[in-house]
Amino acid sequence: MALIDIRDIYKIYNPGENEVRALDGVTLTIDHGEFVAIVGSSGSGKSTLMNMLGLLDECTSGSYYLDGHDVSHLSDDELSDIRNKQIGFIFQGFNLIASLTAQANVELPLIYRGLKKEERSKLSTEALTRVGLENRAHHRPSEMSGGQQQRCAIARAVAARPPVILADEPTGNLDSKTGKHVMEILRELHAEGRTIILITHDDKIAAEAARVIRVQDGKIISDTRNS
Amino acid sequence: MNFFKENIRIAVFSIQTNLMRSLLTMLGIIIGVSSVISIITIGNGGRDFIVGLVRDMGQNMITISVNHNRVDASQMISRRDISSIRAMEHVRHASPQMFMLGSFATATNEGMSLALAGNSDLQHVLGLQVQQGYFFTEAEYRGEVPVALIPTAGAMDIFGHTNVVGQRVQFTVGGQTETIRIIGIADFAIAAGGMFGDGGNPLEGMMDGFDAGGLIGDAVMVLFMPSSVIHRMTGGAGTYDNLSIIADDERNLDAVGSAAVNQLYITHGNAGSGAYTAVNMANYIDLLDSVINILTLFIAGVSAISLVVGGIGVMNIMLVSVTERTREIGIRKALGAKTGTIMMQFLTESVILCLIGGTIGFIIGVAIAAFVAWFMGIPIAMAFTTVAIAVGFSSAIGIFFGIYPARRAAKMLPIEALRRE
Numbered sequence: 001m002a003l004i005d006i007r008d009i010y011k012i013y014n015p016g017e018n019e020v021r022a023l024d025g026v027t028l029t030i031d032h033g034e035f036v037a038i039v040g041s042s043g044s045g046k047s048t049l050m051n052m053l054g055l056l057d058e059c060t061s062g063s064y065y066l067d068g069h070d071v072s073h074l075s076d077d078e079l080s081d082i083r084n085k086q087i088g089f090i091f092q093g094f095n096l097i098a099s100l101t102a103q104a105n106v107e108l109p110l111i112y113r114g115l116k117k118e119e120r121s122k123l124s125t126e127a128l129t130r131v132g133l134e135n136r137a138h139h140r141p142s143e144m145s146g147g148q149q150q151r152c153a154i155a156r157a158v159a160a161r162p163p164v165i166l167a168d169e170p171t172g173n174l175d176s177k178t179g180k181h182v183m184e185i186l187r188e189l190h191a192e193g194r195t196i197i198l199i200t201h202d203d204k205i206a207a208e209a210a211r212v213i214r215v216q217d218g219k220i221i222s223d224t225r226n227s
Numbered sequence: 228m229n230f231f232k233e234n235i236r237i238a239v240f241s242i243q244t245n246l247m248r249s250l251l252t253m254l255g256i257i258i259g260v261s262s263v264i265s266i267i268t269i270g271n272g273g274r275d276f277i278v279g280l281v282r283d284m285g286q287n288m289i290t291i292s293v294n295h296n297r298v299d300a301s302q303m304i305s306r307r308d309i310s311s312i313r314a315m316e317h318v319r320h321a322s323p324q325m326f327m328l329g330s331f332a333t334a335t336n337e338g339m340s341l342a343l344a345g346n347s348d349l350q351h352v353l354g355l356q357v358q359q360g361y362f363f364t365e366a367e368y369r370g371e372v373p374v375a376l377i378p379t380a381g382a383m384d385i386f387g388h389t390n391v392v393g394q395r396v397q398f399t400v401g402g403q404t405e406t407i408r409i410i411g412i413a414d415f416a417i418a419a420g421g422m423f424g425d426g427g428n429p430l431e432g433m434m435d436g437f438d439a440g441g442l443i444g445d446a447v448m449v450l451f452m453p454s455s456v457i458h459r460m461t462g463g464a465g466t467y468d469n470l471s472i473i474a475d476d477e478r479n480l481d482a483v484g485s486a487a488v489n490q491l492y493i494t495h496g497n498a499g500s501g502a503y504t505a506v507n508m509a510n511y512i513d514l515l516d517s518v519i520n521i522l523t524l525f526i527a528g529v530s531a532i533s534l535v536v537g538g539i540g541v542m543n544i545m546l547v548s549v550t551e552r553t554r555e556i557g558i559r560k561a562l563g564a565k566t567g568t569i570m571m572q573f574l575t576e577s578v579i580l581c582l583i584g585g586t587i588g589f590i591i592g593v594a595i596a597a598f599v600a601w602f603m604g605i606p607i608a609m610a611f612t613t614v615a616i617a618v619g620f621s622s623a624i625g626i627f628f629g630i631y632p633a634r635r636a637a638k639m640l641p642i643e644a645l646r647r648e
């Protein structure tokens with residue numbers, strides 16, 4: 001059974017005269033353990049698709065089965081629960097909480113999972129070490145560079161070891177060396193059996209994924225597997 | 228329990244990390260609570276003070292007054308009337324009260340003089356305490372003997388000492404001058420304390436006020452003296468338009484009042500003319516009660532306004548601070564926080580802020596009230612129900628507006644909350 005199965009998804013902003021079809025009839029299945037890259041130019045609808053896949057947004061029409069379950073009728077709290085347990089987000093704009101330290105930010109999904117303090121600090125330290133931020137654990141986002149914030153966001157996405165990782169331009173703000181490091185981490189996570197969905201506009205990075213889905217004007221225009 | 232502790236920890240952490248915002252939030256509550264508490268406490272204290280003052284001023288006192296436009300000179304209260312009323316049952320003392328402004332002169336000093344005159348019962352009617360010498364007797368009253376007592380403060384002002392018995396003063400009223408012999412010092416017995424200056428008496432306070440305003444020279448001499456002397460000097464008919472009676476017991480006030488009025492009607496043969504009216508302290512207290520009720524309503528109104536103002540402040544800062552955190556709420560939701568969890572976080576934060584703010588507000592309010600009460604010389608009257616209402620109301624507003632916008636944000640789609648700046 002496919003992990004993700006979406007059919008005929010539409011996301012239409014401002015229906016009527018100035019409508020924007022951010023997603024225009026997208027049908028897509030992704031299996032467990034895949035490493036998928038979604039590419040497309042700016043404004044093509046990549047982030048919209050990721051928000052949809054990550055249960056952060058509602059579609060205008062269409063159906064979504066996650067692990068065989070229809071998620072379109074789940075309650076708000078059930079969706080929160082799935083996001084917490086199943087999905088690790090790396091947002092395009094980091095979305096760190098400014099008043100919290102790196103470590104506290106990384107621990108957020110662990111708190112909502114109900115983990116005890118000791119376990120949380122163990123997992124968060126591990127995740128921060130993984131992205132090379134162990135010496136910035138007590139810094140606030142405003143005290144870190146853009147790349148460090150990006151890595152902190154990655155640490156937060158992986159700390160709870162979710163089976164699915166949704167990464168929106170995780171290398172967008174990084175120099176090529178750090179970018180390579182991030183890709184290395186994603187490959188490791190994939191090797192551990194996680195499903196990775198990576199959004200990028202960089203074809204070179206997309207080439208590292210096993211499957212590349214190309215989006216344009218809210219439509220999938222190609223879906224190829226690298227061999 | 229663990230969840231609860233965790234919540235408090237997160238809330239305390241959030242308050243600490245946003246100290247400035249938290250302080251501003253608390254400021255609204257502090258201002259609301261402290262203003263209500265100080266206003267109510269000062270208001271109630273002032274009210275109690277006024278009530279106490281009026282009650283002290285004339286216990287068991289009945290005032291009979293003659294309605295000037297319904298009588299001719301023959302129907303005024305005569306000495307004979309007073310004698311017969313004095314002889315009535317339950318009557319302790321009865322004296323008219325006459326106030327006459329004149330002037331005085333001593334070897335070294337001169338100025339305005341206020342004569343407070345009556346018969347030998349004047350002492351009781353005015354509530355005077357004789358400090359030196361004696362109060363003039365009924366015989367001196369009848370004999371129109373020119374004697375007087377003066378208050379301690381007046382003695383100090385005019386003679387510079389209190390060793391004044393036997394001193395003589397030239398007293399002029401209605402163009403007549405007589406030499407008055409001072410036979411003692413008498414002061415008003417009620418110590419009002421504070422508000423009316425050291426003399427502790429409303430009348431003296433009033434006199435001080437005249438003094439300060441320069442209305443009456445620089446020295447005003449108060450003389451407590453027989454009214455018969457003034458009648459002789461001014462060539463009056465020797466009758467009065469008022470009579471103050473002191474009854475033996477509060478319960479007899481009404482009876483004594485109407486008996487005295489009846490007696491006057493019988494003597495003067497003018498029953499039904501409405502010439503005489505008796506008002507006693509109980510009547511005044513009834514009147515006072517309605518004044519107190521108005522005062523109480525007024526205080527409550529002012530307090531309600533300051534509560535509302537404080538409440539709006541709390542609401543404002545809560546709305547702003549939660550709206551400011553919509554994005555944070557979006558992030559927390561995206562990472563798996565449920566609506567209830569977010570509500571708990573904001574509820575805990577609001578409760579902690581309101582508790583701290585309420586406590587500080589309470590302390591500041593009491594301190595302000597205590598200071599003002601001390602400064603004005605009024606008692607501190609803390610009404611605990613109103614304090615509870617003030618703290619409760621501000622906290623309720625703080626908590627409601629702490630969670631209401633948080634709830635709104637928590638109910639949004641995570642992506643919508645995330646898009647907010």
Ligand SMILES: Nc1ncnc2c1ncn2[C@@H]1O[C@H](COP(=O)(O)OP(=O)(O)OP(=O)(O)O)[C@@H](O)[C@H]1O
Nearest residue numbers: 013020022040041042043044045046047048049201
């Ligand atoms: N809230 C919104 N209201 C209206 N239009 C929107 C909204 N959000 C996105 N869009 C539009 O939807 C389209 C897709 O946006 P999306 O953010 O998915 O692009 P993207 O592919 O992620 O671009 P980028 O590479 O720049 O991040 C864009 O044309 C955008 O203008």
Ligand SMILES: [Mg+2]
Nearest residue numbers: 046047092168
């Ligand atoms: Mg995007």
